[in-house]
Every structure is written in structure tokens, then in C-alpha cells.
Amino acid sequence: MTDTFTLDTDIALIGCGRLGSALVEGWLATPGFKADRLKIIEQYETSATDQAKAAGATINPSPEQMKGVGILVLAIKPAVWREALQPFADVIPEDAVVASVMAGVRLDDIRKAVGGRPVARLMPTTAVAQRQGVAGLYSPDQKARDVATALFEGMADVVPLEAEDLLDPATGVAGSAPAFVYAFIQALARAGEAEGLKPDAAVRLARGALRSAAAGVSGGQSLEDAIERIASKGGTTRAGLDALEVDGGAARAATAAVSAAVAKARDLSR
Ligand SMILES: NC(=O)C1=CN([C@@H]2O[C@H](COP(=O)(O)OP(=O)(O)OC[C@H]3O[C@@H](n4cnc5c(N)ncnc54)[C@H](O)[C@@H]3O)[C@@H](O)[C@H]2O)C=CC1
Ligand SMILES: O=C(O)[C@@H]1CCC=N1
Numbered sequence: 001m002t003d004t005f006t007l008d009t010d011i012a013l014i015g016c017g018r019l020g021s022a023l024v025e026g027w028l029a030t031p032g033f034k035a036d037r038l039k040i041i042e043q044y045e046t047s048a049t050d051q052a053k054a055a056g057a058t059i060n061p062s063p064e065q066m067k068g069v070g071i072l073v074l075a076i077k078p079a080v081w082r083e084a085l086q087p088f089a090d091v092i093p094e095d096a097v098v099a100s101v102m103a104g105v106r107l108d109d110i111r112k113a114v115g116g117r118p119v120a121r122l123m124p125t126t127a128v129a130q131r132q133g134v135a136g137l138y139s140p141d142q143k144a145r146d147v148a149t150a151l152f153e154g155m156a157d158v159v160p161l162e163a164e165d166l167l168d169p170a171t172g173v174a175g176s177a178p179a180f181v182y183a184f185i186q187a188l189a190r191a192g193e194a195e196g197l198k199p200d201a202a203v204r205l206a207r208g209a210l211r212s213a214a215a216g217v218s219g220g221q222s223l224e225d226a227i228e229r230i231a232s233k234g235g236t237t238r239a240g241l242d243a244l245e246v247d248g249g250a251a252r253a254a255t256a257a258v259s260a261a262v263a264k265a266r267d268l269s270r
Contacts, residue, residue, distance in 0.1 A: 001157055004032035007150040009070025012039040014084050019101060020075035021048035022129035026155035028055055029131055039065060063091040071147050074100040078268050081105055082113060089114045097147040103171050104268025107164055120148035123167050123175040124156055131155040136170030138163065168265040172258035180257045185210050
């Protein structure tokens, strides 16, 4: 990750919903990002479009205003991407890069829709909003990889992938996975309630556990070391970990969630 925003070009974003808003918040929070170079295409007013507009961004630009765009980001739903992109496919410069964060939409299909312009695909998490995201990146094109990396590296750890198909497991392990982790934390809170905690206390403690777990690896510590630091020999953590491992329970749940996400991503790409 980098401390400052280094990409020196106009940026256009189509779709400012949940992920698009997170991207906008992340860019606006990155030192050196020039909001007056951001153009957002979105059919509704959102708090992110308002925030971006107040900072100097253009909302729903004219074709003329798209002429200096060096990168066009697609953050719409897979079902509507062709109609959302169509009005802009020909107005952006011939050498503009197109970056898609959509799950399951194939790079070749996007490249054809934008007249062969270089395309990168990324799979980020919504924590880009807090500049603490991660994003898998694939592109066969060096320029697209470089421009997309520069666009995301102020708000995400950009992880290069060697093949497009690897974006599907990246969706399961990163893009969707924060929701899987929240589901586990919710289950922990319910288990605490079953052991006698009041609901409020159970949720506060479980959320605190999530914060503590994230803080414990924020310096890049290995997951194994982080586990060992908490699991005293013969103690409560080891007892809990052993229970999680009975019949491969934790691994089975993770495998089921990732496989289902991968299967859905493959399904979307058909
Ligand atoms: N939500 C997440 O955590 C992540 C989402 N993604 C990908 O991001 C993409 C967007 O997902 P979300 O943000 O969750 O969906 P969303 O439904 O919250 O946002 C999509 C936005 O696109 C806008 N839109 C639709 N048609 C439009 C058009 N013709 N012109 C302009 N704007 C238009 C909608 O008004 C909406 O605000 C999806 O392809 C998804 O696979 C990827 C990683 C994480
Ligand atoms: O649920 C979805 O389809 C999107 C892609 C990854 C996270 N959210």
C-alpha cells in the first residue's frame, strides 16, 4: 500500500452504490487525491456522490468532460453492465484503461465492449473506504495492471493474480469474505448468549473480539503466530480450537462458503 495517491489522470466511475461509495470514500481520504479529476456516473444521489461533489468531483459528466479520462471503473451489477457502459465506451480516449470490480464478468467480454481498450479486473473489499482494503488484480496487459494498481494501492493491498480464473477464489477469500467473518462473529455472540450473556454484552464482546483479531495481525504477523500468542498451553483457547477442529468443522464451513461463492461467480460469468 502507498501513503499518497500517485495516479495523474482523470478517473471515471460508473456505479456509486455500496462498493462504488466505498471506493469514493477511500480516494477522498487518500492524501494527494484530486477530487476535481473524478467523474461519477450514477442514477441516484448518494451520500458518496454528495461528498465527492462537495470536494470538486463532477457527477454525471457530459461526453466532452470524459475526454481526459485515463481510467474508467465499472462498479455496477453484472446484470446491467452492458447498458451502463454503452454510452461511454466510445467517448473515452483510445488508450484509456478500463477497470472492472464486477464479480463474474469476463475480461474478454469487457474488452470487446470497449473496442479493445486495455482492461484490468479487480476484486476489492469494502474496507477500501477506510483505506484498509485488499484487492485481487488480474490483467494480461502491463499498462492496465500499472494504472489499476496505482488507482487502488492507496486504499488496498493489491494482490496480483496470474490467471483470470483466480479472481473467483479471490472473491470467496476476500471480496465476499468479510461477510463470512461477520456471520461467524454473529454466531459467536449467539453462543455467548446461550452461555448466559445478555444480548448487548454478547454483541459488544464479539465485536471487540473482531477488532482485537484484526489489530493482532495489523503489523503483518503470520496467522499461526497470532493464534499461538493467544492459545496458552492447556488453556481455554486451545480447548476451543480443538473443538473447532473436530471433524474439520471450521475448515468445512470455510470451504463450503468459498466453494459456493466461487460457483456463483462462475455462474455469473456464463
Ligand atoms: N458490495 C461489495 O462488497 C462488493 C461488490 N463488488 C462488485 O461491485 C459491483 C457493484 O456491487 P454493489 O456496489 O454491491 O451494488 P449496488 O447495487 O450497491 O451498486 C450499483 C450501483 O450502480 C448504479 N447503477 C445501475 N445502473 C446504472 C447506470 N446505467 N448508470 C449509472 N449507475 C447505475 C445503481 O444505482 C447502484 O447505485 C458488482 O458487480 C459486485 O460484483 C465487488 C467486490 C465487493
Ligand atoms: O456479493 C457479491 O456478489 C459481491 C461480490 C463480492 C462481494 N460482493
